Amino acid sequence: MDTRIIPSTLSLAILGLVSRQPMTGYDLRKVFTTTPMGHFSTSPGAIYPALRRMEQAGLVTGTVEKRDTLRPRQTYTITKKGLEVLKERLLLPISRDDIVLRMDELTLRFAFMGGVLGKREMLQYLKQLTLRINDYIPILLDNLEAQRNIEGSTGAYALEHGIARYDATVMWARRVIRNLEGGSR
Amino acid sequence: MDTRIIPSTLSLAILGLVSRQPMTGYDLRKVFTTTPMGHFSTSPGAIYPALRRMEQAGLVTGTVEKRDTLRPRQTYTITKKGLEVLKERLLLPISRDDIVLRMDELTLRFAFMGGVLGKREMLQYLKQLTLRINDYIPILLDNLEAQRNIEGSTGAYALEHGIARYDATVMWARRVIRNLEGGSR
C-alpha cells in the first residue's frame, strides 16, 4: 500500500486524533493549540486542506452538520481504510533517518498505538527503537572525538546533548517495556 | 534588523558552517550527509538556492574558482554582515515555541556559539534554556495527569518520553554551565 497517503507528520497527527473520536477541523486546531500533543501546526491553512486530502484518499469521512446554512460544520470520522493505513504507518520499520531527523514523529507514533495496536506490537516497536538508537550512538561518539580536537568549539557539547537525549529515550523505552511486560498500568 | 534574512534552520546551519571556514556547496552537502551535525537537508535543490539567497542578502560572498570553464566552482565566505546576522540570530531570546518545536535548532545554535560568542553569552544562553524548560515542564505534568485518565492510552507514556528528554537537556545544560564557569576544557 502507498505510504504517501499520509505524507506529513501533521497528517499522521490528524489521523491519529480522529481515530480516537470524530472531530471537526476546529477541534483539531484546539488540540494542537492547547495541548503539547501535536504542536505540529495550528494554522487552518494546513489543517483544513489536510483533512480534505485525507477525505479524498478515503481515510476519513466528513459528515455535514448544518446542511442548510452557508457555513456547514464538518465532523470527520475515520474509515475502515483509514484505520488500516494508520496501523500500517505505525508499524512501519524504524529507520536510521527516523532516529536522526524524526524523533518527534516516533514519539507521536507511540502515542497513538494504545488505541489501535496490541501489547505485542508495542513491545516490538520499543525494542526496535532501542536497537536503532544503540546502532547510532557509536557513530555519534566517533564524531564526538573528532569535535573535541577543534579548539574553542562548542560542537562537542552540542553532540553530547544529542547523545544525552538519545540515552534518555533508551532509558524511557526500557522502563515502558518493563511496565508493559509486567502488565502494570 | 530583519530576522527573516535567515528563514530556515538549514540557512542557519549553512551560515554557521561557512562562518568557520569557506566552503563550496558540495562541501556543505558532504557535511550534511556524513556528520550528525546538520542532518537538515542533503539535497542540492535546497542547498544551492539557499546559498544564492544568502549571497543576495549579503551574508556570504562566492568567489569563482574556475572562471573559464562551463562548470565554475564557487567557494563561499562569510561577510562582515553575515557574521553580525549570525551573532544576532544566536543571541535571539529563547521562546516557548523554540522549546516545544525547535529543540534541534536550539542545539544547533549552541554548536555554533563557540566560534563567534564569548563565554558570558554562552552561559546566559544555557541559563535561559533551563529556565524556559523549567517553565514548560509543569504544563507537561498537568497534561500527563489528564492523559493518565484515558484508559488504554499510550499518550501518557509519550508525554513521559518528552519530559525525560527535557530533563536530559536540563542536566546537560547544568553540566556545561559548571564546566564553563569552572574554566575547564
Added chain:
DNA sequence: TGAGACATGTAATCGGTTACATGATTCC
C-alpha cells in the same frame, strides 16, 4: 578511454505559513 566520484544546477510538485475574509453562535 571509460568508470566513478566530484560538483553544480534546474523544474515540477507539494505542503506549510501568513494573512485575510467571512459566517454562525453566545452572552451580556
Added chain:
DNA sequence: GGAATCATGTAACCGATTACATGTCTCA
C-alpha cells in the same frame, strides 16, 4: 444588538523534496 468566540475557508508566497540533467576530474 454589539462584542467575543466559535468555525471554516482561501490566496499568495515560500522553501524543501524529488528527480533529473550535465559538466569535470582522477585513476586504473
